[in-house]
Amino acid sequence: MDWKTFQALLSGVNKYSTAFGRVWLSVVFVFRVMVYVVAAERVWGDEQKDFDCNTKQPGCANVCYDHFFPISHIRLWALQLIFVTCPSFMVVMHVAYRDDRERKYKAKHGDNSKLYNNTGKKHGGLWWTYLISLFVKTGIEVAFLYILHHVYDSFYLPRLVKCEVSPCPNQVDCYIGHPTEKKVFTYFMVGASALCIVLNICEIIYLISKRIVRCANKIKRRHRHRVDNYNDDPFNNCNVMMPKEDIKEKEKPPSFKSACKAPYRPSGLKLEEKIRASAPNLSMT
Template sequence: MVIGAGAEKVWGDEQSKMVCNTKQPGCTNVCYDQAFPISHIRFWTMQIIFVSTPTLMYLGHVMHIIHKEKKLRKYLQNQANGQGVKQPKYTNEKGKVEIKGDLLASYLTSVIFKILLEAAFIVGQYYLYGFVMIPKIVCTRYPCPYTVECFMSRPTEKTVFIIFMLIVSCVSLLLNIIEMFYLICRRSRRHNKLTLNS
């Protein structure tokens, strides 16, 4: 939502408003490509898609389990005694999902993948662009006739937006790390409780 609302307006002119001190055809394009191998907007869109994918896969797994256990509950209701038949493992009588066992493991896996992807995109952004929009780009690529200087439009505004997106990514990363430790602690507490009871 933030990308659609604000970033498009800030970065919509990044190539068209970049001014270089040469009129050589194609020079501005290659200088832009040197400075921005991938547009910030596209990079952040890819980040959102990649970081959301583990959650979507986990939700698909949950939906599959819920569907299987609903079928199992219907089967158990139709059976007279239900003895010797596998009981639903992840849903209670009301159909509420309990995160434990394989479901907890797949959720923890999705959180770990989100942490890795979020960290990879933060590092990737640093290596591709840095965290500050430099107003002047020096370019020596062909077809530029000599060392060309190009100037970005609104570099301060773009820097503010880059820092905002970096903060959002870091907060997301931190929350995922906290959630991972919470899940691991909860799982070990439950395991210790079961060990003491048996």
């Protein structure tokens, strides 16, 4: 496997990742890929050669080795690294799809028009693609840890194993080469995988909480905008304050002169003068 090409492909994912995603990518390369390439391959390279059994029966050592090591650690880790990093390419492919749509849109409507403000920004479908890739990576990590635990019994490598598989004539003792060294690397790779799971879970919580906060702020702004528009409407403005002078005048009780004053007295006088003019001999009683 060409790990340089693999690293070049994954470096493009770093541009669209969050802070947790960048830490996850660093952990994958430094604590998993580098350890795998530099040390793990050499430690596990001679595992079958150093697997010795105290019998000369042809085929017994090979059958016993296949019984206790149905899948090699080094090949299982290589498969795990490939499967774990593949979901990250979903994000890169989605961004490439957006770039292609943006290019076609500009060719049709002009260079000044834009379909996306930023093709690499995690909004809409890209946000869902990124979140799904995190769930897939976490599921793959958990699945491979379960396989390793189920096959090798709690990641433990004993110094001596007893084999009774045919064509061995009887129960034979087989010895694993460099068991302590292999045990250390096994625990190290399991710990790095567990750390990647924790980082993926933290990134999932971060993305979901950030999305919830953004939606809550959007709802608050929309509600505030509706309230401002309601207050600006003159027909709905019930909060207009009256001047204090008008309030005092309305609350002030009427005076005695204004209450006793006859508002229709002038009209009554005019009617009396008309009666006297028409009938001068009559007297008003």
